[in-house]
Every structure is written in C-alpha cells, then in structure tokens.
Amino acid sequence: MVAGNKNNVDLPLIIEQSNYFANTKRRAKAGDTSRKVMTDLEKYLNNNPEGVWENSWVRFPRHKLGDFAKATLQQDLMADKANIYAGQRSDIGRFLFDEAGTGYVRVPISYLLKLSLAEIVTPGRNGHTPLHRTGLRVMENFQNDNTSPETSSFYVVSPKSDHGPGRAVAREMAVRFLLTQLLVEYANKKYGLEELGQKAMIFLSPHPPIRQKMLSDSVSDAFYRELFMNPCLSGWERGEDKYRYMHLCHRVLSRSQFNAVLKLREAGIITSNLVSLPNLSNISLANNGIHVSLGSARLTGLLQDPSSGFTARDEKYVGDLVVKIVEHFLPLFVGTYSAAPYRMNFEDFHPEKALGFLPHELDYTHLRMFWRRWRKKADVSIFGKSVTPFGPQWIDRLISKVFRLKGDFIPDFRLMDYLVVLMSTDQSPALNGEINNSQRLKADLADLGVFDAQMSLYLLEKLRECHVMGFSGFEGRHYSLFENFTQDMGPAVNLQNLLYLLAFKYMVTGQIDHQHIPDDPSVESERRQVFFGSAVGLPTFFVRSDTGNALLKKIIARAHRVRMSRRYPGYLRIHNLEYRRALLRVLYEDAADLIEMLGMRDDLADLDARLNQPEIFSACGRLTRGILDKAGAGNPLSVSADVFNRAAETYYRTDLKNRHVREAFQVLAEDLTGLEEASDAAGQEARALLYGILKGKAAGAFLKSVSAEMTEGAVTAATLEKTINMVLVQIHDQIRRHKKKP
Numbered sequence: 001m002v003a004g005n006k007n008n009v010d011l012p013l014i015i016e017q018s019n020y021f022a023n024t025k026r027r028a029k030a031g032d033t034s035r036k037v038m039t040d041l042e043k044y045l046n047n048n049p050e051g052v053w054e055n056s057w058v059r060f061p062r063h064k065l066g067d068f069a070k071a072t073l074q075q076d077l078m079a080d081k082a083n084i085y086a087g088q089r090s091d092i093g094r095f096l097f098d099e100a101g102t103g104y105v106r107v108p109i110s111y112l113l114k115l116s117l118a119e120i121v122t123p124g125r126n127g128h129t130p131l132h133r134t135g136l137r138v139m140e141n142f143q144n145d146n147t148s149p150e151t152s153s154f155y156v157v158s159p160k161s162d163h164g165p166g167r168a169v170a171r172e173m174a175v176r177f178l179l180t181q182l183l184v185e186y187a188n189k190k191y192g193l194e195e196l197g198q199k200a201m202i203f204l205s206p207h208p209p210i211r212q213k214m215l216s217d218s219v220s221d222a223f224y225r226e227l228f229m230n231p232c233l234s235g236w237e238r239g240e241d242k243y244r245y246m247h248l249c250h251r252v253l254s255r256s257q258f259n260a261v262l263k264l265r266e267a268g269i270i271t272s273n274l275v276s277l278p279n280l281s282n283i284s285l286a287n288n289g290i291h292v293s294l295g296s297a298r299l300t301g302l303l304q305d306p307s308s309g310f311t312a313r314d315e316k317y318v319g320d321l322v323v324k325i326v327e328h329f330l331p332l333f334v335g336t337y338s339a340a341p342y343r344m345n346f347e348d349f350h351p352e353k354a355l356g357f358l359p360h361e362l363d364y365t366h367l368r369m370f371w372r373r374w375r376k377k378a379d380v381s382i383f384g385k386s387v388t389p390f391g392p393q394w395i396d397r398l399i400s401k402v403f404r405l406k407g408d409f410i411p412d413f414r415l416m417d418y419l420v421v422l423m424s425t426d427q428s429p430a431l432n433g434e435i436n437n438s439q440r441l442k443a444d445l446a447d448l449g450v451f452d453a454q455m456s457l458y459l460l461e462k463l464r465e466c467h468v469m470g471f472s473g474f475e476g477r478h479y480s481l482f483e484n485f486t487q488d489m490g491p492a493v494n495l496q497n498l499l500y501l502l503a504f505k506y507m508v509t510g511q512i513d514h515q516h517i518p519d520d521p522s523v524e525s526e527r528r529q530v531f532f533g534s535a536v537g538l539p540t541f542f543v544r545s546d547t548g549n550a551l552l553k554k555i556i557a558r559a560h561r562v563r564m565s566r567r568y569p570g571y572l573r574i575h576n577l578e579y580r581r582a583l584l585r586v587l588y589e590d591a592a593d594l595i596e597m598l599g600m601r602d603d604l605a606d607l608d609a610r611l612n613q614p615e616i617f618s619a620c621g622r623l624t625r626g627i628l629d630k631a632g633a634g635n636p637l638s639v640s641a642d643v644f645n646r647a648a649e650t651y652y653r654t655d656l657k658n659r660h661v662r663e664a665f666q667v668l669a670e671d672l673t674g675l676e677e678a679s680d681a682a683g684q685e686a687r688a689l690l691y692g693i694l695k696g697k698a699a700g701a702f703l704k705s706v707s708a709e710m711t712e713g714a715v716t717a718a719t720l721e722k723t724i725n726m727v728l729v730q731i732h733d734q735i736r737r738h739k740k741k742p
Contacts, residue, residue: 001201001209001653002056002109008197010106011056011227012045020223040218044211052653054209055147055228055286058112058198060191062096062103069118072139073105076114076233079240089240094231109200110149111233113180114142116187120724128689131725134732138179143235145246147228147286149202150235151176155735156295164494164598165294167486171667172734173290174485177204178664179727181657181710182720189717203657206340206414206481208286210645221281225250228286245454246285252452253419254282256360259449261352263359267367269351274391276350284357287418289480290338292493293464294500295473303466312465315472317433317514318507319463322474324431324517325503326461328527328551329587330478331580334534335411336610337492339620340480341627341648342413343641346405347389347396349380357419358532360450363525369568370529373538378408379637408536409636409644411620414480415535421460421528422451429519430457460531474500478531483622483656485663491603498600502591516550523549533576541579542571558582558589580611627651658711665707671730672699682733689729693722702726 006012015021021041028038065073077095080086097104107115119125121135141152153172159165184202188194216224225247232242257278264270302310344354351371359367375386382403389396399405410416424430425448428441438457445451451458459477466472476496482488506512517523526543533541542565547553556562556574559582565571584607587595595604606617615621624636631647633639639647675686676699690699706723709715 001052001054002058003051003199003201004053004197005051006045006048006053009051009053009056010059010198011053014057014227015041015045018223020219037218040214044215044218048211052211054212055108057106057108058187058191058193058200059104059106060193060196060198062105064191065105065115066119066122068122069115072118073107073115076111076239079238081237091231091240091243095233107233108144108230109184109202110142110144110230112187112200113149113183113202114139114234116183116190117142117724119190120186120721121728128692128725130685130732131689131728134728134735137735138728138731140235141176144230144232145235145242147230148288149180151180154731155738158738164497164600164603166490166492166494166497166603169292169493170485170488170490171671173489174660174664174667175671175727175730177485177660178668179724179731181661181664182724182727185710185715186717186720186724189720201653201657203653204288204481204660205649205652206288207342207417207645207648208283209649210642212286213283216281216283217279219281221251221254224281224283248452249455250282250285252455253284254280256419256450257282257357260355260357260359263364264351264355264367267359267364269355269368269371275352276389276391278352284418287414289414289418289477290482290489291475291477292479292496293473293475294493294497295464295469295471299472300466303472312467313435315466316435316437316463318504319465319472319474320431320433320437321507321512321514321517322500322503323459323461323463324514325506325512325551326474326499327531328555329499329583330460330531331534331576332495332583332607332611333476333478333492334415334531335537335614335620336607336618337488337495338412338479338482339618339623340412340414341620341624341636342410343407343636343639343644344378344410345407345641346380346400347393347407348641349375349378349407350389354416356416358416360419361421361423361525361532362529363423363522365522366525366529369542370533370536370538373533373540374408374536377536377538379406380408381405406637407641410535411537412480412535415478415532419458420477422458423528424519424521424524426521429524430459431524432519433514460528481619481623481652483619483626485660486667488619491606494598494600494603495607498587498591498594498598501594501598502587505591505594512551517552518548520548523547527552530576530579534580538576540573540575542568542573545570545572555579555582555586558585577611584608584611623656626655630655661710662707665703665710668727668730669700669703671733672703672726675729675733682736686729686733689732690726693725693729699726 002009024033024038024041027033028035075081077088077092078086079089095106097106117135117139121132123132138154141154143150143152154176157165157168157172159168180202184200188200193200229243229246229250232239236242261275302308303315348354355371362370380386380388422445424441425444428437428444430438430441442451442453442457446453462475462477464471464473464475526547526549529541543552543556556572559574559578561578562572562574565573587604595601609617627644627648628634630651631639631643636644672690675683676690694702706715706719709719
C-alpha cells in the first residue's frame with residue numbers, strides 16, 4: 001500500500017485522470033447512469049482519513065534511477081527479453097511519462113523492490129563481487145503476476161536427513177520478508193517517495209482490503225483490471241503475455257462466481273428470484289496466501305534416469321494418490337498453523353455471497369448440509385429459526401439491529417473467498433492417476449462456464465511434475481497467514497513433509513491404492529467438506545455410513561462421539577474437532593517410525609496443544625487476540641464486521657508487521673553471529689565481507705539497533721544499504737551451504 005494525500009498518490013490520481021471517471025461523471029450528470037455509482041466513487045477518493053491506498057503504484061522522477069536500475073528497467077520493458085529485435089512493450093506509456101518538463105517512472109510496488117535491489121548491487125558499488133552475484137540472483141526471485149508482490153525462495157532448502165525441513169524453510173522466509181521490508185524502505189529514501197508524499201509499505205495480509213472491495217463495487221471489471229492487474233514486468237520473458245493471462249484469470253473467476261449463484265439455485269439453497277448478485281469484478285485475485293513446494297531428490301533422480309523404469313506415467317499415478325491421501329489430513333492445518341480471521345454481519349449472510357466459490361468445490365448434498373450447519377452456527381436466528389438477509393440493505397440492517405443479529409466469525413475466510421480447489425466431473429476425475437486428466441477436467445469445466453482450459457488447475461495439494469518443474473514433488477497451497485514464521489510455518493512444513501512420507505508408506509506397504517479412495521465427485525466432496533468446515537469453524541459434518549472411501553472410514557473409526565444422524569438417514573454425524581484428534585491418533589499409530597526418524601515428537605505435541613487449546617496456541621487464536629486488542633474488544637462478535645475487519649487490516653500493517661520484522665532480524669543476527677564465530681573458510685569469507693560493510697562493528701549489535709530504528713520509522717538510507725548488504729552475506733552463505741547437499 002501507499003500512504004499519502006490523494007493529490008500525491010498514484011492510484012487516486014490515475015482514477016481521477018481516467019476516461020472512465022470522466023465518462024461516468026458525464027453519464028451520471030446526464031441521468032444515463034445512477035448517481036450512486038459516481039457518489040460511491042467520489043466517496044472512495046475523498047473519504048480516506050488514514051490516507052491508505054492499497055495496491056497503489058508509485059511514481060518518481062526518472063533521474064532518481066541509478067544506471068544499473070535504469071538498465072534493468074529498460075530490459076524489463078522489452079516485449080521479449082530473449083529477443084532484442086522484438087522492441088519494447090506496447091504499453092510502455094504506462095510506465096514512463098513526462099510531466100511539467102520532468103520525466104517520470106511509474107511502477108507497482110512489486111517491481112519497485114527489484115529496482116531498489118538493483119541500486120544496491122550496481123557493479124562496483126559495494127566492491128564485493130560475491131555480493132553482486134548474489135544480488136543479481138536474488139533479483140530474479142522478485143516476480144509479479146497477481147496484484148500483490150510475489151517472491152520465491154532465494155535458495156532450495158536441503159535439510160539434514162534426521163530433521164524436517166520446516167525450521168530452515170521458515171528462516172529463509174523470515175529473511176526474505178526482511179529483505180523485502182528493507183528494499184521498500186530504501187526505495188522510499190532513494191527515490192524520494194516520502195518527499196513526494198508517497199510512503200510505500202508492504203505487509204502480510206490474507207484478505208483483499210476493504211476499501212479495494214468498495215472500489216471494485218464502484219467500477220467496471222475492465223477498469224478494475226487496468227488499476228490492479230500486475231503488468232508482469234519481472235519474472236517472465238514476455239511480460240505482456242503473462243499480463244493478458246492474468247486478465248483472463250480475472251474474467252474467468254468473475255464469470256465463475258456468477259455461475260456459482262446458478263448452482264446455489266439448482267441445489268435448492270436459493271429458493272426465490274431475490275438474490276444479491278456478486279460484482280462483475282471479482283476481487284479474489286487480491287487474496288494472499290503462501291505456497292510451499294517440497295521436492296524429492298530420489299524421485300527426480302529416477303525420472304531423469306531412463307534406465308530406472310520409473311516414468312512420468314508412474315509419477316502421475318503415484319502423485320495423484322499422494323494428493324488424495326494428504327487431502328484427508330488438511331483440516332489439521334486450518335486455523336492451527338495459519339489463519340485469516342474475518343467477521344461477517346447479518347446483512348452479509350446471503351448464501352450467494354457467503355458461500356463464494358463453494359458451489360464449484362462441493363457437491364450439492366454436502367453444500368446443502370454445509371449451509372444449514374453454518375446458519376445454525378452463526379448468530380442469524382430469530383425465535384430459534386435461522387434467517388438470511390432479505391435483500392435491501394436498509395431492511396437487513398434494521399432487522400439486524402432490532403433482533404440483535406450479529407452474523408458470524410470465520411477463522412480462515414481466505415479459503416472461502418478464493419477458488420482454492422475445483423471439483424472433478426463424473427467423466428473427468430482430477431486425481432485418478434492418468435496422464436492428462438487435468439486437461440480433460442479443465443475442458444469439462446470450461447464447457448460448464450466454471451474455468452478456462454488455458455489456466456492452471458486449482459488444487460489444495462498439487463503434484464509438481466518433473467517434466468514441467470524440473471523436479472518431482474508436491475505443493476501445499478492451503479496456507480493463509482502465519483502469525484510467526486518459526487513457530488507456525490516451521491512445524492507446518494514439517495507436518496506437510498510427514499504427510500507425504502506417510503502417503504508413500506501407505507502405498508509401498510499396500511495399505512492404500514487408488515481403489516481405496518474412489519475417484520467420484522461425491523467422495524471427493526465428502527473429504528473436502530471437512531477442510532472447508534474447519535475454515536468456517538463448523539462444529540460437525542456428515543459422512544455416509546457406507547462410504548466407499550476406505551481411508552476416511554479408518555480415520556472416523558478412531559474418532560470419538562460419532563453417531564448416526566437423526567436428520568440425515570444413512571449418515572454419520574462427526575465432530576470436526578474429534579475428526580482432527582483422530583487424524584493425530586492415526587499419525588501416532590501409522591507414522592510412529594517416521595515421527596521418530598524426523599525427530600518430530602515435539603511438533604506433534606505442539607499440534608495437540610493447538611487443537612485442544614486453540615485460543616492460546618493456534619495461529620487463529622493469536623491473530624484474533626491481536627486484532628481484538630487493536631479494536632478494543634473482548635470477542636469478535638462484540639463488534640461489527642466493519643470494526644473488526646478494519647482493525648485486522650490496521651493490525652496486519654502495524655503490530656504484526658513489526659513483530660515479523662523483529663523476528664526476522666533475530667534470525668539474521670543469529671546466522672551472521674554464527675558466521676562471525678565460524679573457523680572454516682566460509683566463516684573467514686563472511687567475516688571479510690562483514691568487515692567491509694561494518695568496519696569492525698559486531699553484526700548482532702548493529703542489527704539490534706537497526707531493528708529498533710525500523711519499527712520506529714527512523715532508519716536512514718545509509719543504514720538500510722549496509723543492512724541489505726548484510727542480508728546478501730547471509731543469503732550468499734546459505735546458497736553455498738545448501739548447494740553442497742543433494
């Protein structure tokens with residue numbers, strides 16, 4: 001986001017100077033369109049007391065760019081970076097313009113990070129060739145495609161065989177987050193953004209901003225894409241092609257949300273013609289999550305060896321089964337390790353809004369069960385009968401006030417607000433182990449108006465195929481916001497790794513094959529309903545007593561308080577918490593040797609505490625406490641959705657960001673202090689590099705003072721430059737260390 005007055009910040013300036021704004025104003029004045037459209041747009045522009053403009057770009061004089069940053073920008077403005085004869089991008093006027101005789105640069109913050117790093121690693125600037133090379137490598141990890149900045153790991157973590165990868169993965173992410181903070185602060189100083197009335201900021205937040213949602217409701221989908229779709233300057237050879245792909249994603253998701261409303265009617269959840277239509281401009285691409293990919297050196301080696309007999313067909317067969325097995329265990333992650341706390345008022349409780357993309361993710365039977373249970377859980381009952389909003393907002397607000405209907409609190413709303421997984425069709429299963437099954441499913445879904453065949457298939461767990469990615473492994477795509485890197489992300493990644501190993505153990509011991517988890521949409525929906533129920537906080541769910549899913553039966557057999565449902569004949573009623581406790585029992589029983597091998601006893605004890613004392617130990621509990629402290633409230637339902645959700649945004653960009661920064665500084669200080677004390681060749685090289693930066697000062701003491709200056713907003717450009725170079729020393733050493741391992 002960019003903080004500043006609307007007369008200085010790029011986003012409001014672009015809106016006010018746009019043809020869209022002028023045309024809407026003229027049409028509203030002539031009576032050709034509702035004046036409310038213009039009023040809402042003007043309200044967005046003029047009613048912003050905090051001066052916060054989420055996902056705005058920045059603009060600054062071109063002469064502020066150093067030579068290397070200027071060359072980097074010129075390269076990234078090429079139509080095809082691999083072909084100098086292709087010329088420049090056709091939209092170059094969006095990034096370079098003149099005003100009052102001065103040339104300006106205009107870029108999204110995601111790309112600003114790369115320019116900022118280019119200033120630091122300018123050849124000859126710091127006099128250290130290893131840091132220059134490391135900086136060039138790191139620049140490639142600042143990519144853009146979605147609305148927000150996107151980074152990827154600076155190096156592949158290769159953990160010791162007797163420990164899980166979690167700790168090293170979390171520490172890499174902490175340092176990556178810190179470098180991102182340092183770079184955006186350096187850009188504020190170097191390019192004079194603060195002097196120009198623009199302060200760029202970056203922080204972790206899982207939800208699209210409230211004000212961006214307001215703006216989305218006030219503008220057309222095409223204009224929304226013009227404002228917020230990333231131009232994809234970095235990370236892609238042909239950025240405009242990627243930019244067009246992101247436009248396709250936005251159009252498809254917007255259309256898909258409309259089709260979800262039709263499915264709700266077909267399912268019998270919407271029973272009248274009075275519905276609250278979703279906006280044509282879907283905002284879910286501004287949703288922010290974290291993906292964790294884990295690769296197997298063993299499988300990759302087999303696939304790269306023609307004599308092994310292990311082929312891409314085998315990889316697909318085995319990989320799809322791993323994904324199906326692991327999906328049963330995903331409720332263990334939701335709210336425990338990551339979360340996205342959110343409040344909904346009664347007037348927000350329209351099924352077509354609350355259920356989001358769920359009609360594309362669950363079958364009608366489970367969708368109806370899900371909605372009935374959610375209504376029972378939420379505070380939307382009048383005289384014991386749950387009701388949903390009637391439509392006109394003034395009526396719904398009046399009813400809410402008269403009957404004191406508070407709506408609901410959702411532990412991980414990101415998983416509801418985004419299309420995180422697509423359900424198979426009867427003819428085209430997504431995970432049956434056959435080559436090209438995802439292409440066939442995408443074609444089916446495209447015919448149904450749900451998806452587009454050009455897009456990558458959305459799954460909770462995704463096989464990373466060797467011929468596509470260069471390695472064989474899996475990607476967990478279900479993480480929202482970590483309250484703490486080392487305490488939350490570390491054990492989560494260890495658990496993710498453990499589940500992959502357990503899945504392979506089930507296969508090689510013959511306990512589970514594809515036939516044990518049938519590739520039927522209803523069976524698929526049956527296991528995924530537990531995951532989504534965990535995201536919403538539903539206390540119970542229902543499973544057919546004669547389900548064909550052998551793994552699900554095994555888990556439920558270990559769950560307590562299971563009984564036949566009185567409401568749904570032929571179904572078992574299972575408590576969500578008891579199901580998750582049963583998953584933990586399965587791990588202790590079936591993965592005892594793996595837990596011992598990986599040294600994960602403490603991780604499992606920690607998971608037990610998160611499940612049984614969530615208010616104290618879970619990520620959701622800790623994030624919610626921080627938000628409530630910011631809102632001055634005792635519990636989420638004691639304040640309105642607007643108050644809670646705005647407090648969450650403020651908490652994320654202030655207190656939580658500062659906590660993440662302090663944690664990352666501690667990780668960096670520990671690593672650099674270890675290097676200063678090391679007696680090997682790597683330690684000698686690191687000491688020489690650090691001496692050139694700090695002139696004899698101790699790294700730990702210097703970083704402690706910088707951490708305080710960062711959180712107080714008093715850090716200087718010179719201090720930032722030194723600290724960024726210290727981060728590059730740490731990254732240089734980590735790259736060297738992990739290169740030695742297979």
